[in-house]
Amino acid sequence: MKAMVCRAWGDPDTLRLDEVDRPPLNPDQVRLRIHACGVNFADTLIVAGKYQVKPAFPFTPGFEAAGEIIEIGEAVTQIRPHLHRGQRVFAYMRRGGGYAEEAVVNAAALVPIPEAMDWATAGGFPIAYSTSHYALVHRARLQAGETLLVLGAAGGVGLSAIEIGKQLGARVIAAAGGPEKLAVAQAHGADELIDYQHESIRDRVRELTDGRGADVVYDPVGGDAFDQALRAVNWGARMLIIGFAAGRIQAVPANLVLVKGISIVGVDRGAESQRNPGLIAEGFTELLRWWEAGRLKPVVGKTFPLAEAGAAMEALLSRRYPGKIVVEV
Amino acid sequence: MKAMLCREWGEPGILRLGELDRRPLQPHEARIRVHAAGVNFADSLMVAGKYQVKPAFPFIPGLEAAGEIIELGAAVRHLKPGQRVLAVLRNGGGYAEEIALNAEAVVPIPDGMDFVTAASFPVAYGTAHFALTHRGHLQPGETLLVLGAAGGVGLTAVEIGKQLGARVIAAAGSADKLAVARAHGADELIDYRQESIRDRVRELTAGRGADVVFDPVGGDAFDQALRAVNWEARMLVIGFAAGQIQAVPANLILVKNISVIGVVWGAQAERDPVLVSRNLAELLRWWETGRLKPEVARSFPLAEAGAALEALLSRRYAGKIVLEA
Numbered sequence: 001m002k003a004m005v006c007r008a009w010g011d012p013d014t015l016r017l018d019e020v021d022r023p024p025l026n027p028d029q030v031r032l033r034i035h036a037c038g039v040n041f042a043d044t045l046i047v048a049g050k051y052q053v054k055p056a057f058p059f060t061p062g063f064e065a066a067g068e069i070i071e072i073g074e075a076v077t078q079i080r081p082h083l084h085r086g087q088r089v090f091a092y093m094r095r096g097g098g099y100a101e102e103a104v105v106n107a108a109a110l111v112p113i114p115e116a117m118d119w120a121t122a123g124g125f126p127i128a129y130s131t132s133h134y135a136l137v138h139r140a141r142l143q144a145g146e147t148l149l150v151l152g153a154a155g156g157v158g159l160s161a162i163e164i165g166k167q168l169g170a171r172v173i174a175a176a177g178g179p180e181k182l183a184v185a186q187a188h189g190a191d192e193l194i195d196y197q198h199e200s201i202r203d204r205v206r207e208l209t210d211g212r213g214a215d216v217v218y219d220p221v222g223g224d225a226f227d228q229a230l231r232a233v234n235w236g237a238r239m240l241i242i243g244f245a246a247g248r249i250q251a252v253p254a255n256l257v258l259v260k261g262i263s264i265v266g267v268d269r270g271a272e273s274q275r276n277p278g279l280i281a282e283g284f285t286e287l288l289r290w291w292e293a294g295r296l297k298p299v300v301g302k303t304f305p306l307a308e309a310g311a312a313m314e315a316l317l318s319r320r321y322p323g324k325i326v327v328e329v
Numbered sequence: 330m331k332a333m334l335c336r337e338w339g340e341p342g343i344l345r346l347g348e349l350d351r352r353p354l355q356p357h358e359a360r361i362r363v364h365a366a367g368v369n370f371a372d373s374l375m376v377a378g379k380y381q382v383k384p385a386f387p388f389i390p391g392l393e394a395a396g397e398i399i400e401l402g403a404a405v406r407h408l409k410p411g412q413r414v415l416a417v418l419r420n421g422g423g424y425a426e427e428i429a430l431n432a433e434a435v436v437p438i439p440d441g442m443d444f445v446t447a448a449s450f451p452v453a454y455g456t457a458h459f460a461l462t463h464r465g466h467l468q469p470g471e472t473l474l475v476l477g478a479a480g481g482v483g484l485t486a487v488e489i490g491k492q493l494g495a496r497v498i499a500a501a502g503s504a505d506k507l508a509v510a511r512a513h514g515a516d517e518l519i520d521y522r523q524e525s526i527r528d529r530v531r532e533l534t535a536g537r538g539a540d541v542v543f544d545p546v547g548g549d550a551f552d553q554a555l556r557a558v559n560w561e562a563r564m565l566v567i568g569f570a571a572g573q574i575q576a577v578p579a580n581l582i583l584v585k586n587i588s589v590i591g592v593v594w595g596a597q598a599e600r601d602p603v604l605v606s607r608n609l610a611e612l613l614r615w616w617e618t619g620r621l622k623p624e625v626a627r628s629f630p631l632a633e634a635g636a637a638l639e640a641l642l643s644r645r646y647a648g649k650i651v652l653e654a
Contacts, residue, residue: 052584139588222579235600241583251576254547257591258566259381263464264589266582275560 003060003100004309009049012313015061015099017306022102027075029104030083032067032091036123036303037098038156039312039325040064041220041243042270046096047313055096061309062098062327063270065105066090066113066122076107088113090122092130092273092280098123099309101329108277111284114292120300124156124324126284129296131242131269132161132218133283136168139265140216140238144169149205149214149229152221152245153190154181156299156324161218162188163296164287170216173208175201175225177319184322188297201225205232213237223248230256237262245319299323331654332425333634334387338378341638344390344424346631352429359408359432360400361416365448365628366423367393368637368650369481370545370568371595375421376638381596384421390634391423391652392595395438395447405432413438415447417455417609419599423448424634426654433602436609439617446623449481449649454612454621455605456567456594457485457543461493463597463604464590465541465563469494474530474539474554477546477570478515479506481641481649484624486543487513492620495541498533500526500550502644509647513622526550530557538562548573555581562587570644624648 005018025031043061045051069087076083083089089110097103113122136142148165152158153174165172166189174190176182182193194204205214213234219226222244230252233239239262244250252264273280290296301321304312306329316325334347354360372390374380395415398408408414414435422428438447461467473490477483478499490497491514499515501507507518519529530539538559544551547569555577558564564587577589598605615621626646629637631654641650 139586226579235596241579243583244580249578249580251578252582252589253574253576254551254566254589254591255569255574257577257589258568258593259591261591261593261596263591264577264579264582266579266584266586266588268584268586271560271584271586 001101005058007058012310015310023104027073029073030069031071033070034065034067034329035119036066037062037327038064038124061096064126065098080107092126120326121298124326128156128160129287132164134269135240135267142168142216146215147171149173149217151219151225153185154322157220159188162190201228202232221246226250239264241266303328330426332389336387341635344635354402356402356404358402360429361396362399363394363396363654364444366391366652367448389425390421393452394423395444417451445651453482453485457489459594460565460592467541471540472496474498474542476500476544476550478510479647482545484513487515506647526553527557546571551575564589566591
């Protein structure tokens, strides 16, 4: 089978399309014919050797994929009796391997997808939506009527946070760089918009909340945007650390945390899915119900063929496209 | 009446004993003859002009006091003259012979509790209880690491952690202090002048790390503790007694799914006085049944409030410092 292979730490273009052996199937696994694989910021980190996990070479990146089941391990009938060959599923793949024609995945991690969901949408769905759901529901306990500030609001995870924030009854302020991105954020339900190329996040959030500040901040961007948001939060606010897409890892002054009685909350959804798979699975049930009811509108900003996975990762890093970047196989 | 007055920002020695007129009592107020006032780190910040609340000069510091009621406003029904009470004073006023305040903020004290103990009680126990239950959600069987464990607020965190069913690791800066922490229920001890907090906590938890960290110290101690926490730990930021304010690297917060949580009990008392009064009443019941053992390290006469504050800042004493008026 064909796969994009990483043989040395480096930029996205170090990935090469290669013919590799099919991975062996463990009894509790299924083999997928992959049709689409979502591109994530963590993929660029793992290829650069900067991720918390450093796989042995050669390896294939890709933490999420959608496809159909082509082979079922012998123990799977006990774990997931309703899985069958030909079934359409998506999966979060903790060990990577999504940038390939086929992958073996633990049966427990598979989620059957609705008939009407196309492959590209499904391939880009699991990580963004389950990260935002886990962060807002379980880590921040976002309440109806609270104000949610979403940074990097037009990115894949940012858009999903806007939509989920609205489903939970929050007022959503979207912050992003440029009017095109903000138009996408608005189309996904944002109540208020901040263009941080032209406006101060801090001043605008205060204006929009009568000086109180945001109750929950969802931050996949980090750096300066976080520092500004820290000065525009309400008493008792929860600030969710999702990632550092801006490239600078901020240090949080503990006195500001203290005087406003706020919480800085780390969100590592990938690790949570390993420790508490039931919680993440319940999240998918709710998310797919919302999707089927038309209440979530996943955006695929651009797709690339498998051989151009490097270009797909560059496109993500450029932060030019709204929503998800997806590799089609 | 006499009171310790602050007329300009400065060191504790700037406080002066002065004579003030009594102000008339409002209908909803009570006047207390203060017998003892607790000394807190925040008092030194308030006198230095570094506290979030900056009162107008001249002002009287002191965030907690105990005494007896000597006068009641016409609208107050639930208290009586002569009653023994304690009070939390959000805007100060405790370093005085008398104080007039909203009667809603006055809490009767148990018969067996002396004034010095009562004056040392609400801020430390209130803070530790609020932090560990409402902010840290400490669960039975979890491991609680208390930094500055022999200080006034640290010892209360050790006791409340034990009451909540946690295993408590106490970290403090000398063998004498640790002996006090042990006497108040700590299961494990770390002397951070001699040992690495990070290495010892990992050893004591089979590599997992602490589930909740209670930190009134800040600085290096926090930085070490940050590297000795379990998955989904809650790190409670109570204060910066070490004098250095740490900056927390956000990537460490992310990869361990932890929360760094600011705790301001005083502000909570203002926003939700009912919750705070209910919790104080519960803590006083715990005291009556012998489950809490307040530790008063030393008391000073009112006129020596500056020396009392210096004693607190020196971090030489285990337990609370109290003024007697």
